[in-house]
Amino acid sequence: MPKVSAYEIATGNFNKAADIMGLSDEWRTLIRTPFREMKVEVPLHREDGTMTVFSGFRIQHNGARGPFKGGIRFSPHVDELEVRALAETMTYKTALVDIPFGGGKGGVNVDPRTLTQMELEHVTRRYVSRIHLILGPNRDVPAPDMGTNAQTMAWIVDQYGRQHGYNPAVVTGKPLELGGSPGREQATGRGVVMVGLAAARDHLGMDPKEIKVVVQGFGNVGMNAALLFAEAGCTVAAVSDISGGYHNPNGLNLEEAIAFKNREEGDGTLAGYSASGVEFVAHEDFMGLDCDMLVPAAMESAIHSDNMDTVKAKLIVEGANLPVTPKADEYLKEKGVLVVPDILANAGGVIVSYFEWSQNFQQYRWSEEDVNSRLERIIIKAYDDVAVQMKRHEASMRESAFALAIDRVVTAEKLRGAL
């Protein structure tokens, strides 16, 4: 895969929108420059007696509209520029869906699959003990991202509480028992499905039952999106994870695939999965599978100059952050493929994180139906707002979404007297 970094993709996304807006160089610099970046050592004494030192980051990109908000990623690829790009993406995501947060992101360059549960807990606590001073319910509120989950958030709330007193609103995506919100776990995938189906209806004139979907990534976002697409009546023809792709043009049996992935003796992936009608697909062939809607929901730079011309889908819905490189984006635009950008498509997670944070302040729990219907209202309002901007600027959905979001951040900065 040609290496286009997350930061290059974030730069491309910003510049195209800033050009459309006619944003001055001074404002470009002010908006893009992160408010604060923290890099910390995260040492781990392993159970086998060895020691490893990881690097941890928490980057607060922009807080003009509210506390910094964004997930924490555990992945061996994490570095400062990747976290900076993801933090900036959060700034525009929270602005686009108009929730009262800025943008931030954190990460540790650790592969969680290589650690025991106890080692993972140590890494999480060490990381939090080094960044806790810049966190807080009204300061910076983390959440899960790639390689982290509700259990990680539970350790974070506990570790933060040891130093500042217990406050569940310091982190979202927690287990329900610790003040998590009903619906948060499925929220990102649910949002992907809500905007994906709206875009298929409005731009392709397709009903769910006619839509063939292919999903890259079978973790929190990809698995929940696949399940909810199937529940809506779509044919989910293929899914993939780190082990490769699994394809049945007539539709996969997702429950069976999930049971295989979660089996006791497995490694938590789909490696070795086989069933009648299912063929294995190598990573490099996955994006070229026949479908109407392609959902990259794994990692950045998934659709790039070497595979962009294999894409058969008419609609791409970005479940992952930054999955399409600028060159591929330009190519797809010229080819007439509609791309629903990450800051809209995967905003369901942070929207329900906002609900969780609000519920924690109220010390009150909403029902899952309430959460899901409020999520739909907010994400579809953002989708409609973007549609208006597309007409106004005669621009792509990505350019229009970013222009709207950047404008809201600039307005907040001006009101606060930034310059």
Ligand SMILES: NC(=O)C1=CN([C@@H]2O[C@H](COP(=O)(O)OP(=O)(O)OC[C@H]3O[C@@H](n4cnc5c(N)ncnc54)[C@H](O)[C@@H]3O)[C@@H](O)[C@H]2O)C=CC1
């Ligand atoms: N968890 C959340 O609420 C949100 C996550 N996102 C973004 O969605 C993406 C996925 O995040 P999660 O689902 O949370 O992570 P996860 O860690 O739960 O799942 C990641 C999945 O991607 C697979 N994967 C990794 N490398 C792959 C490759 N080369 N090809 C195919 N599959 C591969 C993994 O095997 C796993 O199934 C990331 O870009 C993340 O930033 C965006 C918004 C919210």
Ligand SMILES: O=C(O)CCC(=O)C(=O)O
């Ligand atoms: O739920 C959140 O606060 C942030 C989720 C996230 O990291 C993302 O949307 O990329």
